[in-house]
Amino acid sequence: MTASHGLAPEPDLDTAPGRVGVVDIGSNSVRLVVFDGLKRVPVPLFNEKILCGLGRGLEGSDQLNPEGVQLALNTLRRFVGLARAMKLQRLDLLATAAVRDASNGPSFVQEVESLCGLPVRVLTGAEESRLSAEGVLSGQPSARGFMGDLGGGSLEVVALGEGAGEAWATLPLGPLRLMDAAGDDRAKIQALINRQLSGQAWLSELEERDFYAVGGAWRALARIHMEQTHYPLHMIHGYSMDREEALELTGLVSHLGKRSLASMTGVNKRRIETLPCAAMLMRRIIELARPKRIVFSAYGLREGWVHNQLEPEVRDSDPLLSAAADWGTREARFGDLGGQIAAWCLPLFPERDEEAERLCLGACHLSDVGWRYHPDYRAEHVLLRVLRAQELCIEHFERAFIGRALYSRYGGNRNASILHYTRQLLSEERVRMADALGRALRLAYTLSGGDPQMLEVTALKPEEDCLVLKIPADAAVPPGQMIEKRLSSLASALKISRSDIQQA
Missing domain, CATH: 3.30.420.150 (Exopolyphosphatase. Domain 2)
Incomplete structure (x- = not known):
């Protein structure tokens, strides 16, 4: 923990990589949130709130509530202790309206800083x-x-x-x-x-x-x-x-x-x-x-405080794609192959709009995060995880699209009742696209085994009434029965009557 934030009780104490905390000293509650790092979409690792009521009675007395002050001091001492135990890289204490407006706000801040050994930032309006x-x-x-x-x-x-x-x-x-x-x-x-x-x-x-x-x-x-x-x-x-x-x-x-x-x-x-x-x-x-x-x-x-600490190019990046790439890097077997897989899959959807391309790319980043689950449960677990994950900061229809695409990628039954979550949030067009993308992702991993070079030398191409998979004759991994089966399944999802593998 950096000395500037007062969280290094011993010089040789290691810090957990990147973890940062923010304490929000509000009028009603005092809350500690610990994030996994200063990044585009920080994931909350710990979140605890105590209703101290510092601002209760402020309007009439011009003073912070005495009982609230004592509870807040005890809470802040605990939060700083937790920060030390978690080995945070930094902890920032922010105070808002009640402390800002109360006549005894400055003395409260002084007491907090003395007790915790940390500066308190009293935010202006x-x-x-x-x-x-x-x-x-x-x-x-x-x-x-x-x-x-x-x-x-x-x-x-x-x-x-x-x-x-x-x-x-x-x-x-x-x-x-x-x-x-x-x-x-x-x-x-x-x-x-x-x-x-x-x-x-x-x-x-x-x-x-x-x-x-x-x-x-x-x-x-x-x-x-x-x-x-x-x-x-x-x-x-x-x-x-x-x-x-x-x-x-x-x-x-x-x-x-x-x-x-x-x-x-x-x-x-x-x-x-x-x-x-x-x-x-x-x-x-x-x-x-x-x-x-x-x-x-x-x-x-x-x-907003965490976001404000980032470099401009990080602040300006897409939260969906940043979070999905981060998640894919952490949990996929072969690292994040989202860009390569998207380049291979997207030509299947020539009439896609900007929103659809973004959703497809997000799904490609996450296309291998379910491999740890038992095969019988992968589709269901990945769908529910995407629908509920804190790692993603996205709209509900975006969760539904990506979750459904990954459900299809892991071979889920498209008539299963669990998909009612997605049917209520997506148009029929987006449902069909998600199902087809999932089958394309399934084919991509069967074909490549996670080797991006196989994706670079092969191509999918709809030709009239036939979906063609083109593979070089000298490809390191020749096609087989499973490739044929999954190509046919993808063609069906795209409403294409035939499929074929061409080697040249």
């Missing part, structure tokens, strides 16, 4: 907004519209997309702060929300774009909606609902009492107190900005 937006964009680079990051003490709203850098605000609209100011009086809470948002006229200029929602209270709303609609995939990141669905949901939740909320499936009991405020706030934002969709992001401040 502008920094918190920028980093939260960078976190969202790191996971969803094509995001256009605006993002809202709801913490216990504040709301950061930032416009996303071209020319949006100056449209942002930090507002005192966290649920804890609202409840401190208005108690259980929802009419008063609504008035406070209206007053703060009335000054953000720029929101109305983003009509029909997307609203990217960040924060635990808003993620709880997504979970409720998933349960109500029987959504097939319980992954918050990338989940979306249209404007009317969101208005209906937030209208319902904002009027429910604690007992009714507690009886709803999907509601975390610790979120019951803050859910009505969060729903009222989201509803008012939707009314003002009229977004086309509400898209939920699991990426925010902490991920």
Whole structure:
């Protein structure tokens, strides 16, 4: 651990390669997240949150909550101990709204630094907004519209997309702060929300774009909606609902009492107190900005902080392809052959668009990660892993496409009920493409045995009503019965009536 971050208790203590940690000292919770490295899509290895309530009562007292301070200090001491035990390369402590706004915030920071031996970075409102937006964009680079990051003490709203850098605000609209100011009086809470948002006229200029929602209270709303609609995939990141669905949901939740909320499936009991405020706030934002969709992001401040440490060329790389290549390199038998396999397979889909090419390349990077499983279970395990993996930061339909392609690559039954996950998330065209790509991947490994040279000297070529595999006469590995079988299977998936192997 580097001395600059105060995590090297002994000079000869080895560090775990690349591991970094971020502690987010928020108004409601103190959280430690340990990532596997400073890279384009860092994978969380450890994630622990303690609801300390530092900002509880701040609105009236101008002071951090005394009980919250003691719990936070104990929690931070534990987190630093964990960081030492995990041999982190670096640990960064970030404090947000409550510490920033409290009159005794500086003395709390001084006590933390003395206790932990680490500096605390107290983020300004502008920094918190920028980093939260960078976190969202790191996971969803094509995001256009605006993002809202709801913490216990504040709301950061930032416009996303071209020319949006100056449209942002930090507002005192966290649920804890609202409840401190208005108690259980929802009419008063609504008035406070209206007053703060009335000054953000720029929101109305983003009509029909997307609203990217960040924060635990808003993620709880997504979970409720998933349960109500029987959504097939319980992954918050990338989940979306249209404007009317969101208005209906937030209208319902904002009027429910604690007992009714507690009886709803999907509601975390610790979120019951803050859910009505969060729903009222989201509803008012939707009314003002009229977004086309509400898209939920699991990426925010902490991920933005890590992303901000990267070199520009790494920051600008595609998160799907970066994560898939990283995963393939770690777990495939022959290393990452994604580029070579994609070059061999993609000519099968001459009418592919940019999105389809990107999805195919991602699947090619991951085309050998299931080899460790028993052959009878490979297809199912790989499908479920892609659908649920933290290693990938992608949209739900992207998970469905890649998972289905790999299910086909490992010979899964295309009529199996487990594929209902993918059928609900993909068009018929994408289903057919994923199934065909999977069979092409299966053929590629049977043909090459993981040797990229065999892929370089062979080629697949659709010719009229026949799918032709061209192999040099002097190829190191001649064709056999299994090649013929898998070529025929691929032709069937492509709706080509015949297949043939030509040696020349």
